[in-house]
Amino acid sequence: MRIVVLAGGIGGARFLRGLKAAAPEAEITVVGNTGDDIHLFGLKVCPDLDTVMYTLGGGIHEEQGWGRADETFTVKEELAAYGVGPEWFGLGDRDFATHIVRTQMIGAGYPLSAVTEALCARWQPGVRLLPMSDDRVETHVLIEADGERKAVHFQEYWVRLRASVPAQAVLPVGAEAAKPAPGVLEAIAAADVIVFPPSNPVVSIGTILAVPGIREAIAEAGVPVVGLSPIVGDAPVRGMADKVLAAVGVESTAAAVAAHYGSGLLDGWLVDTVDAGVVGEVEAAGIRCRAIPLMMSDLDATTRMAREALDLAEEVRA
Amino acid sequence: MRIVVLAGGIGGARFLRGLKAAAPEAEITVVGNTGDDIHLFGLKVCPDLDTVMYTLGGGIHEEQGWGRADETFTVKEELAAYGVGPEWFGLGDRDFATHIVRTQMIGAGYPLSAVTEALCARWQPGVRLLPMSDDRVETHVLIEADGERKAVHFQEYWVRLRASVPAQAVLPVGAEAAKPAPGVLEAIAAADVIVFPPSNPVVSIGTILAVPGIREAIAEAGVPVVGLSPIVGDAPVRGMADKVLAAVGVESTAAAVAAHYGSGLLDGWLVDTVDAGVVGEVEAAGIRCRAIPLMMSDLDATTRMAREALDLAEEVRA
Structure with a gap:
């Protein structure tokens, strides 16, 4: 089975x-968000790609969710x-080494996708990790x-x-001119x-979908597209997604996020059991929906969520 | 009194x-050798400039003579x-920060002299530290x-x-096109x-003198030029200067090094007491010479050497 996952950072x-x-x-291919990439101290830092790479490669700071374990x-x-x-x-010392290698390779002319592959040769994440684009896209917030x-x-x-201040707009600068990575x-x-x-x-999956060609390819792939709500009981499970949802005029509810993706893109949607009340509303909008526990409290719980997502995909396909 | 010192690294x-x-x-101005600069991991490393800066600024690893104290x-x-x-x-972690700052500033368009000044704003070496040139010069060894x-x-x-292998030639690549730093x-x-x-x-002072204009300016300054022998009793006090002296056809003796600089450049020369026998030979070549203890075993001994150098300069002037 070949699975493509669009991924931001920790979640x-x-x-x-x-x-x-x-x-x-x-065979899992991860299309990673690079809109939160930033140049710091002259070095290219890719927080989302690194979080995926470190997490799957065993180098992540577990409690924090980003950065390296045993960091100085x-x-x-x-x-x-x-x-x-x-x-x-x-930026910790261990993390600096990643950015130094990346910056050196980019300076030598390698595209980010080749650099990411080289870094993954060490971490062996067990998935194919691709940046959404080799072109520079930088999410700015108004x-x-x-x-x-x-x-x-x-x-x-x-x-x-x-x-801490309202986001009036989220601007994926450079996205419209970016090409999907090889x-x-x-x-x-x-x-x-x-x-x-x-x-x-908005700032993770939304940015990936903002690269011309990616949204269209997903919509036209003719295979089940299923998602898991990052909003549980009207609040983000983690982070501050409500702030940037407000900027794009989307309520912080599991149903509103599903509607934001839309039935043209999304076939199935998992919401948390506390949001079981919205299942009917989501299904009425043409998106198959189920309510299951959505807390990634440990690997077992997360594995069950992933299984439910795959089951929902099979249900959609059938 | 205004003193100009041409300096390599540890010595x-x-x-x-x-x-x-x-x-x-x-008022001491140090013209530092940059011929041993190297790009490592995409970062610009200036070992001699940093050794001067760390040593005078109190950050040096004392026993080692280069790099930072308390390094990881x-x-x-x-x-x-x-x-x-x-x-x-x-390259240690503390040292890396210096090279990251330098590389970032150079990437932003600052010349090495401005970068060195910025780094010295932290270290306060108590001298004005200038790179010999803002242009890239790289010493290669055949x-x-x-x-x-x-x-x-x-x-x-x-x-x-x-x-460990003989040096057949020492090539200060880029020197002939380099301009002295502002x-x-x-x-x-x-x-x-x-x-x-x-x-x-050869590879420190010789490289500085290889930048067109510097040797001429020293010869024409009309002030005493005095030196201290890095060779004591036919061997370098430290390092492997004999290897590169051989490459330029100069014997590893205090007298031969004086003759290599030549009376057109050098007015006074200090040799170690064990080399007192060469004083006559050096003076016969037109360079005033004295034998004094030349071991920089501690600050007192080094201060005495510096005082002798200044005394010799006054003697030359008189």
Whole structure:
């Protein structure tokens, strides 16, 4: 079975761990969000790709969900001693090595997809990890600060400001000119199932879908497309998805997110048992829906969620 | 008093510590060798400039003579885990931060001299540290390996091969097209004394002198130029200077090094007491010479050496 998963960071990465356990024989291709990539200290940092790679490769800081386990922060402290920031972005020494290798390879002319493959040769994530695009796409968030509207990098909005001010718009800068990375459209065309894990529908999956050609390829693949709600009981399971949903005029409910993807794209939708009341509404909109426990509290729970997603896909297919 | 010092790495840096103590009121400008600069992991590393900066700024690893005190090697271990080398060059985590800042600034368009000034704003070395040139100069060493002649980067010859094969030639690649960094010629023209510390006469001071304009400016400055022999009793005090002296056809003796600089450039020369026998020979060649203890065993001994150098300069002037 060939499965394509669109993934952001923590939510996507943890779901993938369950999916690998639920379908150990499947060929899984992950199309990773690169809209939250950022240049820091002259180095190219790809937080979402790295979270997937570290999580599946056994290098992740488990409690935190991002960054490396057993991390130290000597380089960052030294940079601060030079007065060089930003200090709000937590790059550890182990993590720095990843960004140094990536930046060196990109400087030598390799596209991000080739770099990602090279990094994965070490981590052996057990999936094929592709960036959504080799072209630079940077998600910016429009905010109002000191009476002025301005666009800040997504990481600045998310990490420095902790989404504490309303997002007026989310702008995937460069997306309209970006091309899907080599292998992305081919993987989608060859997929048996396409899954949207409980990643952020706007700044993770939404950004991937904003790369021209990807949404169309998914819609035209002719295979079940199933998703899992990142919203449980009107609040994001993790993170601050409600902030960016508001920016695109979508309510923070499991039903509203399903409607945002739309029945033209999405065939099946899993909501949490606390949201069982919306199943009828989602199905009325032409999307098959089931309510199951959606908390990725451990690998077993996550594996059950992945199995339910695959079961729902079979139900859709039949 | 304005003093200009041409400096390589460890020898130059330690001597400068003594010079600062011997002449606390002096304005010292250091023209640093950049011929041993190397790009590693996509980062620009300037070993000699950093050794001077760390030594005078209190950050040096004292026993080792280069690199940072209290150093850790997490980044390097992680790079090795990615299969990315070289492993023979010991870059520590603290040191990495310096190269990251430098590379970022150079990428942003700053010349090396401006970058060095910015780095020194943290270290406050108490001297004005100038790279010999903002242009790229890279010392290569011609060797014979596996029956073939080939040029290797100086660091590869020095650090990886530990000068274990004969150097057939020393090539300061790019030197003939390099321009002295801003301030270098001005500092030499305004100097009261010019000092060659016991740095390597070929790959440190020799490289600086290979930048067109610098040798001429020193010869024409009309002020005493005094040097300290890096060779004591027919062997280098430290390092493997004999290997590269042989490549330029110079014997490893205090007298031969003085003759290599020549009376057209050098006015005074300090040799160690064990080499007192060569004083007559050096003076016969037109270079005033004295024999004093030349071991930089501690700050007091080094300060005495610096004082003797300044005294010799005054004697030359008189």
